Amino acid sequence: METYKQLQKEFDKKVEELQNICPHKRKQWMDKWWAIGHSAGYQVQVCLRCNKIVKEKPTAEERKKEFEKHIKEMQKGCRKHIKQTDI
């Protein structure tokens, strides 16, 4: 008897095969959600035929840079805050 895991493996393999041969002609931009009601804060272009994410806006690399910039600014702000309260 097949288990859920086996069926899922088979499904994933078939989807991968489809995505590899699909020309991704019909695509649509949509918000990426990491959970229902929680936008991931970026958009993805998904192929309507094979469901592959073709593009991301901003890209993973751009999102990483933005995040690092944000952390640096927070650290700067924090240091400034410490100086101000020390005076």
Ligand SMILES: [Zn+2]
């Ligand atoms: Zn496709």
